[in-house]
Amino acid sequence: MQDKRLNNLQSGLDMLSEKDYLFYLRNSGGLGVVTDEGILNCSLFLPDKDNLQIDDAYEKMYSLLKQAFSDKISTGEIINSYCPGTYDLSINGQKFAGISQRRAGNAVAIMAYISINGNQKKRSQLMRDFYEISNFPKHQRISYPDIDLGAMENLDSLLNKPLSTAQAEQKIINVLIDNKYEINREEFFIIQNSLPYREAYNHTLTDLIKRNKTLLEEK
Template identity: 40%
Template sequence: MLRKKAVMLDQHMLTHRESLLPFIYTDLLAEYAGDHQMCCFHFWKMEHQVILGMKDTRVASLKEGVQSIKNNSYQVVVRNSGGLAVVADEGILNFSIILPQPTDKYSFSIDQGYELMKSIIEKAFAEFEMDIEAFEVSDSYCPGDFDLSINGKKFAGISQRRIKNGIGIMIYLSICGDQNKRGEIVREFYQTSLVEKFGTDGFPPVNPDSMANLSDLLQANLTVEDVKERISHVLNQTFDFSEKYDQTFKDFLISTEFNDKFEKQNERMKQRNQIIDWSENY
């Protein structure tokens, strides 16, 4: 079977000053995937960050909610897609699969995207012989139909974004660290910003106990780097990461074309984040 062409972008720990980058890259990689009929994979991590969805910016008391996050020594960024608040820190791995939109009459459905991501995660941890289930954990932060859980505890959430000729399937994986604290921070954000409307209007009644780290669920001493290696091993069995594709991709990342597109996306993200005074949070 012919393996599909693929490239990898691995962004290591991003500071708050760099917190717009993964969202900029998602859109640029989606365009690249469509233009070059190439599968792109993207790893990234952030330092103590709460990532808000666009819906979160419409809470009644946004300023007070953002301050509650800062009081917990986390910073805030607004992503360029829907969904709700998630946490990114040293123990969380973010991973994206970015595919070209099919050029034939058969479209790639939303469910197919979710199933692809779930399949990769299952293969990465097949040795543990644990059932990974996909269903909404309604009292987790950022609940969705394809939350991934073990024994009822959510450890990952999956979302999708479709841009021009590309499809992005994104997952955050809680690997290690203080997951209960992450839940408490998001719960406090909603309690502070919604007050008596906490848990209503489509915002989750966050229960920190609804989520757990993958390392705890599997009773294994996992790190983010361990999980990256496991996922990369699965990808290398399935996709063709030839050096020629990698070199073409690297040339694109330093090209004038890329820089022009990057600056346009960067300005859009800065404008989106004006609502939380992002530039004043360095």
Template identity: 40%
Template sequence: MTTTEKKDFLSNHSYELYEATTMPFPNKTISHFALTDSLLHYAGKHQKNIVHFWPTINLVILGMMDTKLPYFKDALAVLKGYGQPYIVRNSGGLAVVGDEGVLNFSLILPEDPQQKMAINTGYEYMMQLINDVLKPFGKKSLAYEIKNSYCPGDYDLSIDGKKFAGISQRRLKNGVAIMIYISVNGNQTKRAEMIRDFYQAGLKGETVKWHFPSVDPAVMATLEYLLGVSLTVDEMKNLILRTLLQNNCSIVAGEYSSEIIADYNVGFEKMIHRNQQMLGNSIDKELSE
């Protein structure tokens, strides 16, 4: 596939914008994940392109694999000790941290039913978009696994060997969500130390068949630090939108139609049920209300 084809969704396309500040839902945590699935259905059914911003405040987002830790309850106690609420997301992977210095952002794209988007192609769209954002700063991110980071993967984004972002995907019928968390500012060392302590408490030195990272805070950094500039989450969001506009994309506010809300309600109940199953008595009841 040529570079032009890889960048196709990033230029001369129309996008609908959904973000946390416009959500008509009282729950501001699990709602993000339920809405993602609803928007995936909507994008696939109506062949729409969607930009979804969903920053969170003080939330550890666990992957389903994390629940397999042999001392999972002890690991959760570590998060409680840090004063961090937590939920289990509806996809694989491992724990990531969301707080006021982290931007969660998704490109939700339709698939051609006759020609599915390759997994790597989805990752490349997001990486290209972030690198377009970074160009004015004279920096370029590289994509490869930063093994001792939290939630390591082939599409960890790093500058000078330090990870500042991680990309994942979720797919439903005819829709692809390419999701990224970007550590924009804040105390990245503390975030990494917390997840390191989480896994240490959950493993207690035991060897298991699943791979959990030995988190080293030194291999991660914020984008603000790596660029050497002051940068806020809102500024990063605006840089992403400006880059799409500069690539001749149009962006309009998305509407929470009755169809989207109905799908959201189904997804919300599924997320509640999953967290009840995975967390049992350890569920954070405030987050699930």
């Protein structure tokens, strides 16, 4: 959401379009990320948000990914990464994931952006170019990241073994099963096609489209 306040945002968006990237203003997280086939997005949707403090919600995702991939994973802001935050996940000081959360109604969604494989330096270079163009002249009140191409790495490289997004997804599911969560895809399919779900989905989608339309009109 903070990227909306960049002084020269339109030029940055034009650069993304020239490189054939689609872009949109998401409803969680503060700054931009790059997604492609090597990125896994994982979300936990939990009820009763009033009994789950903000840090506790982040810790749930951190614990899940730590169990799924490595005890070496630590949290803490990696300042020179793109979309830096307190709950960046890293191994040996190199970030591979970031966590955000969104609270609405009586629920909380905890979302992780995980770089599994692919060209992470290309992603970082794209975001560095974006901010060099968009943040000119530099914003006086908001500090946008000064991206170091070595600040982030893919999880497969950090673990030193091949890892696909499908394999990573299954590892996460296995941890959920080990922790006594029930994975019921048939019931989820029924919920997805229920009227309340479709109404909520369409409302959120309409809001997202409206927000992005406003963004383009403003710029």
